[in-house]
Amino acid sequence: MTDIQAPSDRELLIFKPKPSQPPPPATTGLIGWLRMNLFSSVSNTLLTVIGFYLIYLVASAVNHWGIELAVWNADTRRECLDQSPYGACWAGVFVWFNRFIYGRYPDLEQWRVSLTWVIFAAWMAPVWFPRVTSKVAIGLSAILIYPFLAGYFYLGGERNWFMEIMVSVAILSFVLCWAHVLLCLITGRGLGTTIISLSGYAGKHDKTHKYPIIAFGAVGFVIVYALISGWTLKEIGTNNWGGLFLTLVISGIGIAFALPAGIVLALGRRSKMPVIRVVCVAFIELLRSVPLITVLFMATTMFPLFLPEGLVFNKLASAIVAVCLFSAAYMAETVRGGLQAINKGQYEAAAAIGLGYWPMMALIIMPQALKLMIPNIVGSFIGLFKDTTLVSIIGLYDMLGMIKAVSQNPQWIGLHHEPLVTAAMIFFIGCFAMSKYSRHLEKKLGQGDRR
Amino acid sequence: MSVEEQETTEHISSALSDEVVIELNSVNKWFGEFHVLKDIDLSIYKGERIVICGPSGSGKSTLIRCINRLEEHQRGDIIVNGVTMGNDVKNIDAIRRNVGMVFQQFNLFPHLTVLENCTLAPIWVRSMPKAEAEERAMSLLERVKIPEQADKYPGQLSGGQQQRVAIARSLAMDPQIMLFDEPTSALDPEMISEVLDVMVGLAESGMTMLVVTHEMGFAKRVADRVIFMDFGEIVEQNTPEEFFNNPKSDRTQLFLSQILAH
Numbered sequence: 058m059t060d061i062q063a064p065s066d067r068e069l070l071i072f073k074p075k076p077s078q079p080p081p082p083a084t085t086g087l088i089g090w091l092r093m094n095l096f097s098s099v100s101n102t103l104l105t106v107i108g109f110y111l112i113y114l115v116a117s118a119v120n121h122w123g124i125e126l127a128v129w130n131a132d133t134r135r136e137c138l139d140q141s142p143y144g145a146c147w148a149g150v151f152v153w154f155n156r157f158i159y160g161r162y163p164d165l166e167q168w169r170v171s172l173t174w175v176i177f178a179a180w181m182a183p184v185w186f187p188r189v190t191s192k193v194a195i196g197l198s199a200i201l202i203y204p205f206l207a208g209y210f211y212l213g214g215e216r217n218w219f220m221e222i223m224v225s226v227a228i229l230s231f232v233l234c235w236a237h238v239l240l241c242l243i244t245g246r247g248l249g250t251t252i253i254s255l256s257g258y259a260g261k262h263d264k265t266h267k268y269p270i271i272a273f274g275a276v277g278f279v280i281v282y283a284l285i286s287g288w289t290l291k292e293i294g295t296n297n298w299g300g301l302f303l304t305l306v307i308s309g310i311g312i313a314f315a316l317p318a319g320i321v322l323a324l325g326r327r328s329k330m331p332v333i334r335v336v337c338v339a340f341i342e343l344l345r346s347v348p349l350i351t352v353l354f355m356a357t358t359m360f361p362l363f364l365p366e367g368l369v370f371n372k373l374a375s376a377i378v379a380v381c382l383f384s385a386a387y388m389a390e391t392v393r394g395g396l397q398a399i400n401k402g403q404y405e406a407a408a409a410i411g412l413g414y415w416p417m418m419a420l421i422i423m424p425q426a427l428k429l430m431i432p433n434i435v436g437s438f439i440g441l442f443k444d445t446t447l448v449s450i451i452g453l454y455d456m457l458g459m460i461k462a463v464s465q466n467p468q469w470i471g472l473h474h475e476p477l478v479t480a481a482m483i484f485f486i487g488c489f490a491m492s493k494y495s496r497h498l499e500k501k502l503g504q505g506d507r508r
Numbered sequence: 509m510s511v512e513e514q515e516t517t518e519h520i521s522s523a524l525s526d527e528v529v530i531e532l533n534s535v536n537k538w539f540g541e542f543h544v545l546k547d548i549d550l551s552i553y554k555g556e557r558i559v560i561c562g563p564s565g566s567g568k569s570t571l572i573r574c575i576n577r578l579e580e581h582q583r584g585d586i587i588v589n590g591v592t593m594g595n596d597v598k599n600i601d602a603i604r605r606n607v608g609m610v611f612q613q614f615n616l617f618p619h620l621t622v623l624e625n626c627t628l629a630p631i632w633v634r635s636m637p638k639a640e641a642e643e644r645a646m647s648l649l650e651r652v653k654i655p656e657q658a659d660k661y662p663g664q665l666s667g668g669q670q671q672r673v674a675i676a677r678s679l680a681m682d683p684q685i686m687l688f689d690e691p692t693s694a695l696d697p698e699m700i701s702e703v704l705d706v707m708v709g710l711a712e713s714g715m716t717m718l719v720v721t722h723e724m725g726f727a728k729r730v731a732d733r734v735i736f737m738d739f740g741e742i743v744e745q746n747t748p749e750e751f752f753n754n755p756k757s758d759r760t761q762l763f764l765s766q767i768l769a770h
Contacts, residue, residue: 406616
């Protein structure tokens with residue numbers, strides 16, 4: 058035991074970390090990246106050179122056609138061709154751009170369409186503001202109540218009693234939403250709390266708090282109702298709707314309808330009750346096995362045959378119904394996929410703490426499943442947005458329909474490429490924005506269960 | 509329960525009453541063709557602590573899962589707190605409100621914080637005001653010794669901490685009976701004791717507990733009765749003292765020699 062010394066007698070080794078050295082040259086930074094990724098071997102260098110050459114060819118051709126030789130100002134396609142036979146005729150796009158966006162909606166009334174877009178943006182914007190409470194209520198009101206306001210602005214004409222009420226409710230909701238948002242941003246208290254404290258109910262029992270809010274809402278409704286009675290907009294039939302506006306109407310309604318309907322169908326398909334399950338499976342499988350164009354034709358040509366004589370069903374309405382049903386069937390399968398990804402233990406845990414079916418679904422299962430499904434849901438939305446162009450085949454003038462119509466205009470006959478390129482860009486902007494937002498949403502919602 | 513004097517120093521004395529809270533009368537269950545539970549008869553008294561052990565596939569988990577209807581039995585009666593289990597949804601909900609359950613895999617809700625996990629059921633099932641539910645949940649989290657984790661998400665906690673949250677979540681519903689389905693089997697060895705400590709604390713407070721576990725130390729210390737199951741039958745049930753020192757059947761002896769050998 059003499060060879061092992063007590064620690065105090067031993068000379069302690071002192072550990073000194075080696076100083077860090079710079080990495081070998083040309084492995085980091087731009088040059089390093091280029092070497093690693095593009096020129097790592099002879100064959101890769103060759104492929105890189107060929108690749109860049111192809112990019113150059115495409116880019117120069119696009120530049121040549123779209124910019125260098127392009128005509129930006131002309132009154133007819135003939136003029137375009139006279140100025141530059143091989144260049145793009147952007148002049149045609151400029152002349153018709155308004156039509157691509159609004160279809161045949163009268164020029165003087167187009168502010169109505171634009172205004173509803175602005176209102177929608179203003180309605181939804183507070184959802185992304187920090188410090189604003191009740192965001193779910195704001196978002197829901199934008200999806201459930203706003204369509205009545207937008208619908209009236211688009212259609213105009215006399216309002217029946219139902220529309221009279223719904224338009225009043227919609228205007229009131231919008232005003233209240235923004236009152237709430239401003240109060241939240243300035244005072245930090247929501248509209249409801251402010252009303253309760255101003256009315257002196259703050260000290261009273263919780264259950265009485267709803268009375269001043271109901272009273273406030275009722276007074277607001279009466280005021281709005283009185284203000285808008287007698288105010289009408291010029292009626293514009295749906296046959297004048299068109300362009301991007303019509304595309305957005307159809308896909309917007311389709312998207313807003315697809316998710317809730319898809320959830321209901323998916324739950325129905327997993328239900329233990331045989332009748333509900335069979336109905337849901339039949340609906341989903343039937344609509345999924347038929348092309349959308351067939352569903353559209355059925356809705357606009359076959360369906361009216363079954364209606365009693367004299368009852369004419371609007372072509373746009375049939376198309377919207379068809380798109381809604383079709384997208385709901387697809388969404389149902391997406392939702393079902395998400396539901397199946399949820400661990401059985403989650404259902405059991407929820408059941409074991411006494412939650413019934415609907416609270417279990419709403420509070421435990423759906424929030425987790427929807428988060429998993431975001432990429433697929435947004436994928437369906439993008440698909441739906443693009444699929445609405447099919448309505449041009451059944452004679453609705455959506456953006457693609459308008460482009461076709463323009464190419465048959467005597468003065469612009471044969472103008473195809475430039476409007477199509479424009480439409481492609483508009484669709485790309487819409488789809489890319491949705492895709493980007495879905496990535497953002499995934500990241501934001503994924504924070505909770507990050508390990 | 510007559511436990512001898514020298515053992516009671518170790519053993520936690522129970523507040524057993526003669527009121528039956530769970531009664532099983534010749535309960536039978538099949539998974540398809542497979543007969544999982546065969547004529548189970550069992551009475552559990554208020555405040556009683558029961559440990560169920562047995563080899564895997566013996567039906568012990570299925571038995572306690574039948575008690576809150578996570579599994580459906582096909583024949584026989586299960587009566588919990590005087591309510592007979594049937595297909596009536598109202599009865600099932602009434603039973604589930606009184607019976608808490610802790611799972612092997614914790615099954616916390618990953619999208620909710622620890623505090624929200626514990627307040628969800630009181631708010632939605634018992635319609636408790638949020639502030640009160642949060643106050644109660646905090647006191648329960650203190651009881652399981654993790655109040656400082658209240659605002660974290662389950663994924664950020666260790667296994668032992670998650671299981672303690674799961675216990676607090678069940679307790680938030682103020683159950684009269686707690687079922688534990690192998691609560692420590694999925695845990696790393698050094699985390700088992702923190703969960704068992706909480707369960708011992710719960711036993712001390714007089715909770716009626718049914719615990720499926722292989723922690724024999726826990727059984728010796730806490731159980732009023734140990735039940736040994738195999739092939740869907742109750743092979744033997746006895747006080748832990750008798751069960752471990754003087755097993756009646758050869759099957760029990762074999763099982764004990766296998767799990768206590770090391």
